[in-house]
Amino acid sequence: MIYDPIDIALLLGKIALVFFVILTLAAYLVFAERKVLAWIQDRKGPNRVGPFGLLQPLADLIKLLTKEDFRPIGADKWLFYLAPAMAAIPAIMIFAIVPFGAPLTLFGHTVQLQVSDLNVGLLLFMALSSVAVYGVALGGWASNSKYALLGSIRGLAQLISYELSMGLSLVPVVMLARSFRLSDIVNAQAGCWFIVYQPLAFMIFLISIAAECKRIPFDLPEAEGELVAGFHTEYSGMRFGLFFVGEYINIIVLGGLATTFFLGGWHGPFLPPAVWFSAKVLAFAFLFIWVRGTLPRLRYDQLMHFGWKILTPLALVNILVTGWWLVLRG
Amino acid sequence: MPKLIIDDITVEVAEGTTVLEAAQAVDIPIPHFCWHPALGKAGACRACAVKMLEGPVKGIQMSCMLPVQDGMVVSTTDPEAVAMRRHIIEWLMINHPHDCPVCDEGGECQLQDFTIAAGHGIRRYSGKKRTHVNQDLGPFIQHEMNRCIQCYRCVRYYQEYAGGTDFGVMGSAGRVYFGRFQDGELESPFSGNLVDICPTGVFTDKTARFRARYWDYEMAPSVCSGCSLGCNTTPVARYRELLKITARKNEAVNGWFICDRGRFSNSAVNDPQRPRTPLVDGRESTRDEALEALALRIAETEQLYGTGSIAIVGSSRLALEAALLLPQLAQLTSAGALCYFTSEEERATTTSHLGLLSGGTSASQQEIRESDCIVVSGCDPLQDAPMLALAVRQAWRDGATVYVVGDGIVLPCEFTAVAAVDAVPLAAAKKPVLICSASCNSDHPAGLLVQHSQLKLAVIFPAANSYGAAQLAGEQGGVSLERAVASGKIKGIISVEADIPAHLLAGIPFVAALDWRMTETVRAAQIFLPTTAWVEMDGTSINNEGRAQRFKKVMNPGLPIRGLDPAGHPPHLHRTVPPGGEAQPAWQTLALLIERVSGEPVTEPFSGRWERLRGLDAGSEGVMIHDL
Amino acid sequence: MKILSDIAALVTGMWITWKHIFRRPVTIQYPEEKRTPYPRYRARIVLTRDPDGGERCVACQLCSGACPVDCITMQSAEDKDGRRYAEWFRINFSRCIFCGFCAEACPTLAIQMTPDFEICKRDIMDLVYEKEDLLIDGCGKSPDYNYYRHAGIGVTQPRGSGAEEKPPVDVRGLLP
Ligand code: SF4
Ligand code: SF4
Ligand code: SF4
Numbered sequence A: 001m002i003y004d005p006i007d008i009a010l011l012l013g014k015i016a017l018v019f020f021v022i023l024t025l026a027a028y029l030v031f032a033e034r035k036v037l038a039w040i041q042d043r044k045g046p047n048r049v050g051p052f053g054l055l056q057p058l059a060d061l062i063k064l065l066t067k068e069d070f071r072p073i074g075a076d077k078w079l080f081y082l083a084p085a086m087a088a089i090p091a092i093m094i095f096a097i098v099p100f101g102a103p104l105t106l107f108g109h110t111v112q113l114q115v116s117d118l119n120v121g122l123l124l125f126m127a128l129s130s131v132a133v134y135g136v137a138l139g140g141w142a143s144n145s146k147y148a149l150l151g152s153i154r155g156l157a158q159l160i161s162y163e164l165s166m167g168l169s170l171v172p173v174v175m176l177a178r179s180f181r182l183s184d185i186v187n188a189q190a191g192c193w194f195i196v197y198q199p200l201a202f203m204i205f206l207i208s209i210a211a212e213c214k215r216i217p218f219d220l221p222e223a224e225g226e227l228v229a230g231f232h233t234e235y236s237g238m239r240f241g242l243f244f245v246g247e248y249i250n251i252i253v254l255g256g257l258a259t260t261f262f263l264g265g266w267h268g269p270f271l272p273p274a275v276w277f278s279a280k281v282l283a284f285a286f287l288f289i290w291v292r293g294t295l296p297r298l299r300y301d302q303l304m305h306f307g308w309k310i311l312t313p314l315a316l317v318n319i320l321v322t323g324w325w326l327v328l329r330g
Numbered sequence B: 001m002p003k004l005i006i007d008d009i010t011v012e013v014a015e016g017t018t019v020l021e022a023a024q025a026v027d028i029p030i031p032h033f034c035w036h037p038a039l040g041k042a043g044a045c046r047a048c049a050v051k052m053l054e055g056p057v058k059g060i061q062m063s064c065m066l067p068v069q070d071g072m073v074v075s076t077t078d079p080e081a082v083a084m085r086r087h088i089i090e091w092l093m094i095n096h097p098h099d100c101p102v103c104d105e106g107g108e109c110q111l112q113d114f115t116i117a118a119g120h121g122i123r124r125y126s127g128k129k130r131t132h133v134n135q136d137l138g139p140f141i142q143h144e145m146n147r148c149i150q151c152y153r154c155v156r157y158y159q160e161y162a163g164g165t166d167f168g169v170m171g172s173a174g175r176v177y178f179g180r181f182q183d184g185e186l187e188s189p190f191s192g193n194l195v196d197i198c199p200t201g202v203f204t205d206k207t208a209r210f211r212a213r214y215w216d217y218e219m220a221p222s223v224c225s226g227c228s229l230g231c232n233t234t235p236v237a238r239y240r241e242l243l244k245i246t247a248r249k250n251e252a253v254n255g256w257f258i259c260d261r262g263r264f265s266n267s268a269v270n271d272p273q274r275p276r277t278p279l280v281d282g283r284e285s286t287r288d289e290a291l292e293a294l295a296l297r298i299a300e301t302e303q304l305y306g307t308g309s310i311a312i313v314g315s316s317r318l319a320l321e322a323a324l325l326l327p328q329l330a331q332l333t334s335a336g337a338l339c340y341f342t343s344e345e346e347r348a349t350t351t352s353h354l355g356l357l358s359g360g361t362s363a364s365q366q367e368i369r370e371s372d373c374i375v376v377s378g379c380d381p382l383q384d385a386p387m388l389a390l391a392v393r394q395a396w397r398d399g400a401t402v403y404v405v406g407d408g409i410v411l412p413c414e415f416t417a418v419a420a421v422d423a424v425p426l427a428a429a430k431k432p433v434l435i436c437s438a439s440c441n442s443d444h445p446a447g448l449l450v451q452h453s454q455l456k457l458a459v460i461f462p463a464a465n466s467y468g469a470a471q472l473a474g475e476q477g478g479v480s481l482e483r484a485v486a487s488g489k490i491k492g493i494i495s496v497e498a499d500i501p502a503h504l505l506a507g508i509p510f511v512a513a514l515d516w517r518m519t520e521t522v523r524a525a526q527i528f529l530p531t532t533a534w535v536e537m538d539g540t541s542i543n544n545e546g547r548a549q550r551f552k553k554v555m556n557p558g559l560p561i562r563g564l565d566p567a568g569h570p571p572h573l574h575r576t577v578p579p580g581g582e583a584q585p586a587w588q589t590l591a592l593l594i595e596r597v598s599g600e601p602v603t604e605p606f607s608g609r610w611e612r613l614r615g616l617d618a619g620s621e622g623v624m625i626h627d628l
Numbered sequence C: 001m002k003i004l005s006d007i008a009a010l011v012t013g014m015w016i017t018w019k020h021i022f023r024r025p026v027t028i029q030y031p032e033e034k035r036t037p038y039p040r041y042r043a044r045i046v047l048t049r050d051p052d053g054g055e056r057c058v059a060c061q062l063c064s065g066a067c068p069v070d071c072i073t074m075q076s077a078e079d080k081d082g083r084r085y086a087e088w089f090r091i092n093f094s095r096c097i098f099c100g101f102c103a104e105a106c107p108t109l110a111i112q113m114t115p116d117f118e119i120c121k122r123d124i125m126d127l128v129y130e131k132e133d134l135l136i137d138g139c140g141k142s143p144d145y146n147y148y149r150h151a152g153i154g155v156t157q158p159r160g161s162g163a164e165e166k167p168p169v170d171v172r173g174l175l176p
């Protein structure tokens, strides 16, 4: 237990820092996505607000805040208001357990660059990512709209299916690191990143997190071509903004976790650890944008088929092989 | 019954049907101009060519001229027949002036439809076009002879069907001309049907000249309110203006045509003087205020003069829906009199004639057309119910003998004048019909009906819904307003579309009126509520045979768009209710009044034995009310 | 193996999009940079006049009938000389989708599309153009055509003297 006021101040400082950095990053990730997609499509992208369009996120924010806050007739008022928060808050809470740099020494205190170094960090992540499903489910249900309902049903099934393969792909990581504590996992990769031992688990995890943050090619819950905007069809203004920003927070957080589990976390030569960490996370974000600019959306049966008949069995086999190998190695 | 195959569909039709009609019976359209269901065939246009593949005749044949025979196999799509029809249309179009954009027929033109259907699109003929000079045919019909395709429908209709003598065909070869010998108004009272019958734009309605196109028309099945026959019409409106009225087919009633009086009767609806806002003591108000004031005045009048001092007055032009609510209102206000008629004489004669018609003795126009012996007794059909005269002519064309009792009566056919009905050999006739008028009681035919069981009666009533009014007056114990006022008790009158003469209103302290016309009663009323004209509402009326017919709403009530903005175009404004659009069908206003007085909402005017009229289809032949 | 070719397809796709990131954008920065549209570009609609200076439109309602969004309305009327013309003629440009169907339907070549596409307004009611806003002094894209010289009704010339017309028939003449 921490009683030292400096410790408490540091903790609050870390929380504030994490909030600020992640929210800003999420906003600029939206901007980056629009820019990169524009380049992929030989366009210029947003370039009117501020130099190179850099103030575009601010303009978007003002727009979202000043838009009419609309609620459909017959919508379940409280659930309708609750759902966007349920989507965004668990996403940002997951970041509490992500170590984003090597421990520092400040004022004679050793500071973990991590909000909370929980001994069951990985399990907390699994739990919180399950809670995020409620945002989608409740948002669609409470809207009293057929598109939203269809979107949320799709979302429910998709998130539950892919959570399974995601969890299973992390079991070998735990087996290698022999801990659920994320700082232990990072430290276990000081020599060699787990991606080298576990390329298959990494691929499964990558695909699963793409499905978790409902990104193309797994954006069936939103599927604007079929369902208008899926589970958030009926949302407007800042409530829509919360759903929207939640998605980008999710990208950052899940990118951070992928870094932590497979790419050695903040480990890396020459550059400071925090920079390494950020670089890896941004690389993931870029990968997601790039994939979005390239791939089409899956069909729903393909999605389910892929999740249950390919990813999950593969992950199980991978666990067996890993265990066998660990036993052989002693 | 002969059986034949048309385009692989087996058809069985009655003996004497033509191939064209047989094809129509199974919805195979064959282009045609000269053939018309009411006029029959002429074989003049050659547009209906089909190919006979098997059977007694073979090769290209005119389907309108060919009676069906057993074993015929007909193809309308055979390349030879298609080519024939294409060439025919091309020839018909050689002299056509190509002025569809400035032709009022454009959009509802058979020639356009069949030209396109036949696939003729590009003019190959490089010669010059034959032209004609037009005639001035009076204020109702526009003449544009260049558009004629020589189908002879007009002259066959005008001379043979309608019995007109001042219009015909002149010239020869490529110069045939359809018109009068010299300019002048067409004399036949049925000349307006030329507009409907001509398949091109030679005859168009001058009163609706250059006003709208078919695709902009607001149309609905309706019933003429010109006389008691209730001919079926399709009024045409646009921008809250009644543009014209066209005939609508109803075999049992008017057949295919209507008379000129019904056709060119849109001025009452378009009258700029029409009262459109509710008035309380001459002050414009809302409908609610006026109803409030009306309920108050009714109560006041009764307080002042005692119960039974109010008279509720309907009329024989009032639609059945409103007429049915009057008894309810009379009961609620404990009215002293429920009147469907103002004059005692009209009430008496109408009611007594109505008595003759119960039990299926009334003759429809179709029965007149099919009759073999017709007696016109003491009435002038051409004046009071023109289509009846046209029906008599059709019977005469089929060989019926026509007798006329009375002087100065003109009919569009030959007839024998007799001194009295007794002089007519009615007993020898199979389907005799007696035509008489309810406004003349002199020659009451009750005795004849008893004598001749096969005799049918066509009574001409004074107004469109006289039958309904008399029926209700009989059922509800209605008196005439004349009688009621004479009793001296009446101190307040609520007039619902009634035309009350000034002398009956004199000395009545309280008058309220519901109407859509500017009548003397409306001017005299202290409280006025606007109602809708028949084209602005759904309603029912009962014609002279006791046939209840539904008419549908054609347009919204309100001031026409024309003239709303001084700039000449419609205003730049968004409105939900048009100016002057507060008018409501009379029965709905009555229902609101009843609700105000009794607290019970009225949602449906038809109840009890009238319930069967609720879903009456305006496109049907109507329902005979003695069947109810 | 199918899975290998699938992966190859994915990688090819990713490679193509990757290359496009570095291409020069094709965007034209509109209000600063402008392109001259081709003469047949379909934008603001005008009503033209015939070579003799008369209004070409005969208010036949074909354009309003053809318009898929019903943004043309008019009222036809008859002039003293029998000419059919538009008493008022309105195009609601806030609804128009500039499909050009009206111009295609017009039998008199009256209604024509112009390349002027910059017709935004602050007040949507200002986009309702009346006849005086639409009518121009000129023939537009077809300088020679005068509908009334070809149509059979005698408005610009006596009956029977229009293009490709014989003089009127004398019905009472006895010659065959
Ligand atoms: S008659 Fe028919 S084809 Fe001839 S100008 Fe009129 S609309 Fe056109
Ligand atoms: S005027 Fe009309 S109905 Fe008469 S022949 Fe010519 S086209 Fe036929
Ligand atoms: S361009 Fe198309 S939408 Fe516009 S007025 Fe013409 S027909 Fe209507």
Ligand code: SF4
Pocket: B101, C056, C057, C058, C059, C060, C061, C062, C063, C064, C074, C102, C105, C106, C107, C108, C109, C110, C111
């Ligand atoms: S189609 Fe041409 S002539 Fe006809 S109304 Fe439209 S603009 Fe006028």
